[in-house]
Amino acid sequence: MTPDEFVVTPYEVKGRIDYVRLRELFGTQELTPELLARFHHITGGDLPPLLTRGVYYSHRDLGLLLDQFTKGSPFFLYSGRGPSGPLHTSHLVSFDLCRWLQKTLGVRMFIQITDDEKFWARSGLTREETAFWGMENLYDILALGFDPKRTHVFFDSKSIAALYPLAIRVARKIPYSTVKAVFGFEPSTNIGLVFYTALQTVPCFWPSWAEGRSVPCLIPCGIDQDPHFRVTRDIAEGLGYPKPALLHSQMLPGLLGETAMSTTGDREDNALFLNDPPKTVERKVRQAFTGGRATVEEQRRLGATPEVCSVWALWRTRFARSETEFQEVTRDCRSGALLCGECKGKVLERVHEFYRDHAVAREKVKDWAESTIVTTAPKPL
Numbered sequence: 001m002t003p004d005e006f007v008v009t010p011y012e013v014k015g016r017i018d019y020v021r022l023r024e025l026f027g028t029q030e031l032t033p034e035l036l037a038r039f040h041h042i043t044g045g046d047l048p049p050l051l052t053r054g055v056y057y058s059h060r061d062l063g064l065l066l067d068q069f070t071k072g073s074p075f076f077l078y079s080g081r082g083p084s085g086p087l088h089t090s091h092l093v094s095f096d097l098c099r100w101l102q103k104t105l106g107v108r109m110f111i112q113i114t115d116d117e118k119f120w121a122r123s124g125l126t127r128e129e130t131a132f133w134g135m136e137n138l139y140d141i142l143a144l145g146f147d148p149k150r151t152h153v154f155f156d157s158k159s160i161a162a163l164y165p166l167a168i169r170v171a172r173k174i175p176y177s178t179v180k181a182v183f184g185f186e187p188s189t190n191i192g193l194v195f196y197t198a199l200q201t202v203p204c205f206w207p208s209w210a211e212g213r214s215v216p217c218l219i220p221c222g223i224d225q226d227p228h229f230r231v232t233r234d235i236a237e238g239l240g241y242p243k244p245a246l247l248h249s250q251m252l253p254g255l256l257g258e259t260a261m262s263t264t265g266d267r268e269d270n271a272l273f274l275n276d277p278p279k280t281v282e283r284k285v286r287q288a289f290t291g292g293r294a295t296v297e298e299q300r301r302l303g304a305t306p307e308v309c310s311v312w313a314l315w316r317t318r319f320a321r322s323e324t325e326f327q328e329v330t331r332d333c334r335s336g337a338l339l340c341g342e343c344k345g346k347v348l349e350r351v352h353e354f355y356r357d358h359a360v361a362r363e364k365v366k367d368w369a370e371s372t373i374v375t376t377a378p379k380p381l
């Protein structure tokens with residue numbers, strides 16, 4: 001692979017990703033300042049940093065969704081997680097935005113936990129493991145602050161009776177040649193994975209099916225998940241359901257300077273896992289790849305490069321307390337006033353604080369997490 005080649009599919013992310021090019025390849029739209037302004041107008045408050053700092057950068061049909069919303073037709077949110085192990089901080093990007101939208105607009109949230117998909121896709125995991133991580137991940141997601149009354153979970157192996165009547169219809173619309181082309185499946189790919197995309201589509205249509213009317217859907221997700229929803233959008237009309245709208249985020253860089261935290265695999269130190277003890281968090285941040293210079297003298301003189309720095313990515317996506325703090329860190333990094341060691345110490349304070357608060361919130365959701373899991377279909381057929 002040459003330096004400017006890259007691959008992004010739901011099952012593989014590699015190379016240095018050119019995000020503008022990726023948007024063109026996928027045929028998605030740019031998330032423009034005009035759209036953000038409309039969002040701002042509708043939500044009435046300050047937009048979250050994930051929107052204003054360019055982490056979300058692409059969409060499908062967002063304008064249409066906002067038109068419908070202003071005409072009195074609210075959407076529901078849908079996102080998900082394939083439980084292949086503990087969550088790391090970059091997995092929170094989609095759920096953070098969903099939590100904010102739910103809180104601001106009072107909309108419903110559907111979360112899919114795909115313990116089946118990760119068993120099919122990752123040969124190293126047992127069924128017990130994907131089911132175990134499914135519940136562990138769900139606690140972490142709900143602990144971000146979702147409203148128990150408006151949040152519904154499809155935990156695939158537990159929710160299959162609720163999903164299956166619709167999955168039957170969806171699956172009939174998807175030819176094998178489509179999934180083969182879209183996901184790059186090989187003859188050796190197991191047939192679980194071949195069927196799986198039907199299950200990821202079902203939540204997009206589920207409320208419309210349940211209520212017998214068109215309910216708009218918005219999916220905040222990493223752009224790597226877009227191929228699934230291209231399939232969804234292609235078959236939506238044929239089934240009489242609205243096409244879901246999407247908001248795509250970039251992949252966050254790993255701590256070791258890799259393209260994405262999500263490509264961590266067994267390289268433990270590339271990501272901050274939510275179950276890492278404080279000492280591990282400290283070690284990982286201390287050794288993280290930065291945009292700093294070879295010597296202190298050079299850095300003072302020439303400044304550092306935040307855009308390539310994995311620690312700056314932490315500030316940018318979650319850990320800066322305010323826009324002012326974020327701007328200060330960025331400016332002082334660039335000017336050479338802030339050295340990497342000091343910057344890491346500062347961000348560590350924020351990270352430790354988040355982990356402490358999160359642990360408390362996580363214990364609390366355990367009382368009601370199970371009750372959010374949908375287990376019955378709204379209709380027999």
Ligand code: TRP
Pocket residue numbers: 010078079080081082083112113114117200219220221222225
């Ligand atoms: N396939 C996703 C993963 O591997 C999980 C998922 C299911 C998902 N439904 C989704 C992600 C909807 C985003 C939006 O993690």
